[in-house]
Amino acid sequence: MSRFLGFVKKEFHHIFRDPRTMLILFGMPIAQILIFGYVVSNEITDVKIGVYDKSKDHVTHEITNKITSSGFFILSENLNSDQEIEDVFKKGIIREVIVFESNFAEKLERDGSAGIQIIADASDANTANIVTNYTQSIINNYVKNELLAQGLPYEIVPEVRMLYNDELKGVYMFVPGTMALILMLVSAMMTSISIAREKEMGTMEVLLVSPLKPLPIVIGKVIPYMVLSFINAVVIIALSYFVFEMPIQGNLVFLLLETLLFIFMALSLGILISTASNSQLVAMFISMFALMLPTMLLSGFIFPIENMPKILQWFSTIMPARYFIVIVKNIMIKGSGIGIVWKETLIIAGMTVFFLVMSIKKFKVRLE
Amino acid sequence: MLKHTDNIIEVKNLVKKFGSFVANDNLTFNVKKGEIFGFLGANGAGKTTALRILSGLSYPTSGEVTVAGFDVYKEGEKVKKNIGYMSQKFSLYEDLTVRENIRFYGGIYGLSNKYIKEKTESLLERLKMKDIQNSLIKSLPLGWKQKIAFSVAIFHNPKIVFLDEPTGGVDPITRRDFWEMIYEASDSGITVFVTTHYMDEAEYCDRVSIMDQGRIEGLDTPGELKKQFNAKNMDEVFIKIAR
Numbered sequence: 001m002s003r004f005l006g007f008v009k010k011e012f013h014h015i016f017r018d019p020r021t022m023l024i025l026f027g028m029p030i031a032q033i034l035i036f037g038y039v040v041s042n043e044i045t046d047v048k049i050g051v052y053d054k055s056k057d058h059v060t061h062e063i064t065n066k067i068t069s070s071g072f073f074i075l076s077e078n079l080n081s082d083q084e085i086e087d088v089f090k091k092g093i094i095r096e097v098i099v100f101e102s103n104f105a106e107k108l109e110r111d112g113s114a115g116i117q118i119i120a121d122a123s124d125a126n127t128a129n130i131v132t133n134y135t136q137s138i139i140n141n142y143v144k145n146e147l148l149a150q151g152l153p154y155e156i157v158p159e160v161r162m163l164y165n166d167e168l169k170g171v172y173m174f175v176p177g178t179m180a181l182i183l184m185l186v187s188a189m190m191t192s193i194s195i196a197r198e199k200e201m202g203t204m205e206v207l208l209v210s211p212l213k214p215l216p217i218v219i220g221k222v223i224p225y226m227v228l229s230f231i232n233a234v235v236i237i238a239l240s241y242f243v244f245e246m247p248i249q250g251n252l253v254f255l256l257l258e259t260l261l262f263i264f265m266a267l268s269l270g271i272l273i274s275t276a277s278n279s280q281l282v283a284m285f286i287s288m289f290a291l292m293l294p295t296m297l298l299s300g301f302i303f304p305i306e307n308m309p310k311i312l313q314w315f316s317t318i319m320p321a322r323y324f325i326v327i328v329k330n331i332m333i334k335g336s337g338i339g340i341v342w343k344e345t346l347i348i349a350g351m352t353v354f355f356l357v358m359s360i361k362k363f364k365v366r367l368e
Numbered sequence: 369m370l371k372h373t374d375n376i377i378e379v380k381n382l383v384k385k386f387g388s389f390v391a392n393d394n395l396t397f398n399v400k401k402g403e404i405f406g407f408l409g410a411n412g413a414g415k416t417t418a419l420r421i422l423s424g425l426s427y428p429t430s431g432e433v434t435v436a437g438f439d440v441y442k443e444g445e446k447v448k449k450n451i452g453y454m455s456q457k458f459s460l461y462e463d464l465t466v467r468e469n470i471r472f473y474g475g476i477y478g479l480s481n482k483y484i485k486e487k488t489e490s491l492l493e494r495l496k497m498k499d500i501q502n503s504l505i506k507s508l509p510l511g512w513k514q515k516i517a518f519s520v521a522i523f524h525n526p527k528i529v530f531l532d533e534p535t536g537g538v539d540p541i542t543r544r545d546f547w548e549m550i551y552e553a554s555d556s557g558i559t560v561f562v563t564t565h566y567m568d569e570a571e572y573c574d575r576v577s578i579m580d581q582g583r584i585e586g587l588d589t590p591g592e593l594k595k596q597f598n599a600k601n602m603d604e605v606f607i608k609i610a611r
Contacts, residue, residue: 006475017463202457209423209453210476
């Protein structure tokens with residue numbers, strides 16, 4: 001046991017004495033979560049909108065003025081037909097179109113209620129969400145301050161429509177996504193590099209010649225990264241909860257357990273990569289191109305899977321991060337338990353076993 | 369020559385194949401207890417392959433191999449406890465200090481903390497490295513690293529130490545110093561199995577085997593080999609064997 005502890009201690013020495021490793025381990029998660037967080041949740045300014053006013057009366061003018069004078073929006077097009085709505089969105093300059101129904105003021109006075117349709121380009125889901133929320137609150141303010149204040153019991157019913165991505169997938173995506181990315185990076189990449197380094201420096205040979213068995217060697221190398229990955233995950237969850245006010249509806253312990261499972265998966269993947277690479281450079285390249293890029297691009301982290309070409313959608317099914325993102329989202333936002341995410345959990349567990357078996361096989365072949 | 373009685377390494381009909389390539393073709397040789405055994409050959413002659421088999425890093429395809437009295441197939445763990453190994457890369461952790469490296473390698477052989485501490489002190493004394501015990505390995509010159517690596521390889525008092533081209537890339541004076549250390553180890557009873565392609569070093573060995581294309585083409589004391597091949601020095605012997 002003391003042999004083993006000496007091994008783990010040595011591994012921590014490696015980590016704490018290498019500034020680059022330290023930076024990746026601790027600087028990056030915080031930087032990433034802050035960058036993604038602020039990019040996603042930042043305020044909007046000067047969003048170009050279009051208005052299709054079928055009524056053109058004093059109320060619709062007032063509301064339009066309120067919206068354009070808010071500082072968030074710039075009126076860029078006045079539209080005259082339904083057909084034009086589609087056209088301006090396709091051009092991509094306009095993010096939102098506001099449609100007032102015909103005889104707006106008249107209906108408001110007669111029925112006490114009139115409708116506004118807010119259509120947003122939801123291919124950028126986050127912006128669309130923010131933009132429509134702002135618009136709605138401006139309209140609500142107008143109703144409250146201008147109409148109700150004068151004792152007029154009118155209501156304006158905004159109806160929000162999202163074009164291109166109507167379920168708004170992508171909101172709150174950044175926390176689960178960043179978590180997946182960081183854990184992949186720390187667990188898989190750093191482990192594979194650190195094992196490859198031992199091979200490159202020739203120290204692995206000396207270890208294998210020693211009475212230490214291969215399994216404790218690998219476990220000893222992996223434990224520090226597991227501990228640090230877990231700390232990272234906790235930091236990310238804490239940052240997203242306290243700084244970005246992302247809810248944690250589900251069970252925190254369950255969330256951490258799932259995180260631990262994902263860390264195991266990434267570690268076994270890292271071990272597998274290291275059996276296939278003899279130098280740090282190779283390990284890094286495999287990690288970068290086989291792990292980081294697909295994790296970022298194909299897991300649904302940045303681009304919604306639904307919008308991908310079919311072939312990439314198939315490819316995304318072998319991305320472990322894809323399932324982890326689903327699990328984290330479900331637990332954090334919807335408060336789901338194992339009853340909902342058992343399938344994803346099972347897939348990640350299966351992948352872990354697969355990577356471990358493959359690593360052991362490859363390791364044996366090397367000894368032949 | 370009295371101490372050279374028992375064989376500490378016995379190899380009989382050792383064959384190692386990688387696919388259809390035969391790296392070790394029917395090797396048979398013995399290494400006697402306490403001797404300095406030189407294992408020579410050009411690059412690719414198969415000496416590293418044989419060394420890896422003897423030190424338990426790889427299994428033979430066929431043949432009988434016993435090291436320190438243990439069968440490498442069945443008693444690999446016991447073999448490992450009784451050997452030391454130093455690779456051509458010196459294999460120290462660059463980002464650990466001298467003391468930490470010694471501590472670590474002592475630890476993986478299961479030596480007690482007290483023993484490691486005492487032995488480290490006397491070792492640092494002997495190497496005259498007390499002042500630099502807390503320096504990182506990467507800050508030291510190659511020759512020093514080499515000495516530390518060798519000391520670490522025999523730290524647990526193995527019966528045999530395998531040295532895989534231990535003097536690669538160091539200057540002649542450092543090489544000379546290093547051989548002094550090898551003699552010291554040999555005097556203390558450790559059998560030294562060393563691969564090299566410096567022929568002047570072959571002269572320092574008690575016995576030498578010369579490999580070519582997977583086979584042992586000559587095995588004797590340097591003096592006998594020179595006689596046998598009618599050569600002035602080991603260089604010539606080597607060239608005559610490798611043609």
